[in-house]
Amino acid sequence: MTRLRDHYFPGTEPLGPDEMRVVALGTGRPFVRRAQANTSFLIELGNGDIFMMDFGAGSQKNFTALNIPYEDVTGYFVTHLHADHVGDFANVWVGGWAGGRLRAMEVWGPSGAVPEHGTKHFVETQVASYAWDTMTRVGLLPEAGQHVIVHEFDYATPATIYERNGVVIKAFPAVHIYDGPVSFRLEWNGLVFVFSGDTTPSRFMLEHGAGADLLIHEAFNTISQLMARSGYDERTAIGIGTIAHSSPEEAGKLLADLRPRRAVLYHHFNDFDTAPEIEREVRKAYDGPLDLARDLMVWTVTPQQVVTRMAVVTDHAWPNTEDHAAFRAATRAERPKMSSFLSDAILFPKGS
Ligand SMILES: [Zn+2]
Numbered sequence: 001m002t003r004l005r006d007h008y009f010p011g012t013e014p015l016g017p018d019e020m021r022v023v024a025l026g027t028g029r030p031f032v033r034r035a036q037a038n039t040s041f042l043i044e045l046g047n048g049d050i051f052m053m054d055f056g057a058g059s060q061k062n063f064t065a066l067n068i069p070y071e072d073v074t075g076y077f078v079t080h081l082h083a084d085h086v087g088d089f090a091n092v093w094v095g096g097w098a099g100g101r102l103r104a105m106e107v108w109g110p111s112g113a114v115p116e117h118g119t120k121h122f123v124e125t126q127v128a129s130y131a132w133d134t135m136t137r138v139g140l141l142p143e144a145g146q147h148v149i150v151h152e153f154d155y156a157t158p159a160t161i162y163e164r165n166g167v168v169i170k171a172f173p174a175v176h177i178y179d180g181p182v183s184f185r186l187e188w189n190g191l192v193f194v195f196s197g198d199t200t201p202s203r204f205m206l207e208h209g210a211g212a213d214l215l216i217h218e219a220f221n222t223i224s225q226l227m228a229r230s231g232y233d234e235r236t237a238i239g240i241g242t243i244a245h246s247s248p249e250e251a252g253k254l255l256a257d258l259r260p261r262r263a264v265l266y267h268h269f270n271d272f273d274t275a276p277e278i279e280r281e282v283r284k285a286y287d288g289p290l291d292l293a294r295d296l297m298v299w300t301v302t303p304q305q306v307v308t309r310m311a312v313v314t315d316h317a318w319p320n321t322e323d324h325a326a327f328r329a330a331t332r333a334e335r336p337k338m339s340s341f342l343s344d345a346i347l348f349p350k351g352s
């Protein structure tokens, strides 16, 4: 068993060939707050692959803090199209482009009951709405980085949606308000990672979430916390906390059946005065290993151990490409020409 330092310092621990590392980039509720961004988890594998599952609003500042080049992210996976799961799309896409990505961004996400509810529609309309943004960056930045490839899959059918380089990712339905949401199961090198996205406990998770080394499942704040702290009436609190989501007690019952090597619950405001009640609720049924997620919590998963730590990061990270030669050499499109009344007003012309 490898002896790990008490904290995780990005850039100091190359992954072992049999190692999986998962980093929480966002763990909170649909309000961005300093302590917790919206949902996002990063999965790094010993084969060099890096996957991001969801990119909720505010989460990308925590990705930047890890000092991982955008170019190194293999693919982005979307559980559903709530803003607290995809709200940082522009940061991933344009930030990644400006941050050195030299190829198209690849996104996998579910279809919906109608085409307008699907991932393809979401991405295409996001891209279209940033027409001015894209047009002004081409010519300055490598052309390839502006493109997005969308792989939309059927939300209703449990299936393998990704299979490359020894990594298999399966999607299966999540039960969250309406048709469309999914959960993911990633298998690599004998290790299993399962991410619920948003769901109330369901038989889909019982079926496809079994045997996980790391299971990240959602659990909302308790009904009493939602009423006392969020000001919801009981009906609203029950609707949000147990029908749309998993209550901690129900999540505990599910975990007791699934028994992962390590369980992680996210999607609640995790504070010193809310966490104890949430844990008590979970513990009514589940007595196994458990973490209540916080932003920048890190899990090191190997066949021998599962270790939970917090990352120590700089607030002043610079996203950048490490391969400056490739960045310099990459093809640029022709720069757009501004109107002559603007270019004629430039005090210090730079040529073309
Ligand atoms: Zn949701």
Ligand SMILES: [Zn+2]
Binding pocket: 039, 082, 084, 085, 198, 267
């Ligand atoms: Zn959510």
